Amino acid sequence: xxxxxxxxxxxxxxxxxxxxxxxxxxxxxxxxxxxxxxxxxxxxxxxxxxxxxxxxxxxxxxxxxxxxxxxxxxxxxxxxxxxxxxxxxxxxxxxxxxxxxxxxxxxxxxxxxxx
Amino acid sequence: xxxxxxxxxxxxxxxxxxxxxxxxxxxxxxxxxxxxxxxxxxxxxxxxxxxxxxxxxxxxxxxxxxxxxxxxxxxxxxxxxxxxxxxxxxxxxxxxxxxxxxxxxxxxxxxxxx
Numbered sequence: 001x002x003x004x005x006x007x008x009x010x011x012x013x014x015x016x017x018x019x020x021x022x023x024x025x026x027x028x029x030x031x032x033x034x035x036x037x038x039x040x041x042x043x044x045x046x047x048x049x050x051x052x053x054x055x056x057x058x059x060x061x062x063x064x065x066x067x068x069x070x071x072x073x074x075x076x077x078x079x080x081x082x083x084x085x086x087x088x089x090x091x092x093x094x095x096x097x098x099x100x101x102x103x104x105x106x107x108x109x110x111x112x113x114x115x
Numbered sequence: 116x117x118x119x120x121x122x123x124x125x126x127x128x129x130x131x132x133x134x135x136x137x138x139x140x141x142x143x144x145x146x147x148x149x150x151x152x153x154x155x156x157x158x159x160x161x162x163x164x165x166x167x168x169x170x171x172x173x174x175x176x177x178x179x180x181x182x183x184x185x186x187x188x189x190x191x192x193x194x195x196x197x198x199x200x201x202x203x204x205x206x207x208x209x210x211x212x213x214x215x216x217x218x219x220x221x222x223x224x225x226x227x228x229x
Contacts (some may be wrong), residue, residue: 035219041221041222042219042220042221042222043219044219045216045218048214058216086160090158092158094174094215096215101147101208101215101217102215103164104215105161106151106158106160106217107158108157109157109158111156
């Protein structure tokens with residue numbers, strides 16, 4: 001089955017701890033993305049990567065970090081600097097268009113709760 | 116469908132009726148638009164997309180209309196079914212020719228009544 005996997009589905013952490021969320025895709029997509037979703041709201045872009053070993057900040061990158069060492073993997077670390085880390089985190093991937101945009105495929109999400 | 120705070124706009128329809136979900140987008144230079152369906156606790160699923168050189172595109176039971184003059188996008192669902200109950204998001208690519216960054220609207224909750 002081709003697709004995007006995120007693990008774990010639910011994650012609980014104590015305040016002050018860093019936590020890393022996993023995202024893996026076997027769609028051979030060049031581009032990958034991380035979004036945050038708060039209750040009753042839309043998706044906000046945290047970081048994105050259009051190619052291995054390169055990534056850019058999205059609209060709400062503060063308190064987060066990413067790496068892109070392999071094409072199929074794009075882990076997100078939520079650091080202790082993130083003031084309100086409790087949220088639903090979604091990873092996505094897409095073909096990298098040459099001057100054109102394409103649909104993004106989403107994983108099932110990880111719900112992070114920090115207390 | 117814009118929303119304030121935690122209250123999503125809600126559209127309630129009877130099973131079998133047609134649904135129309137609206138979205139106002141912000142950037143007149145956006146060249147790609149997409150609709151997603153999100154069920155509770157799950158990731159968004161692609162429904163249909165449209166590029167700015169078109170004003171209408173049809174899929175299976177769904178139609179997307181694009182009005183660039185007023186920066187308005189709509190999703191029409193024919194013969195709405197209980198399984199269509201979900202939150203629907205529109206998204207626009209605000210970086211034409213420069214990447215695949217999507218900006219999402221706040222969503223509309225569709226409730227199908229039996």
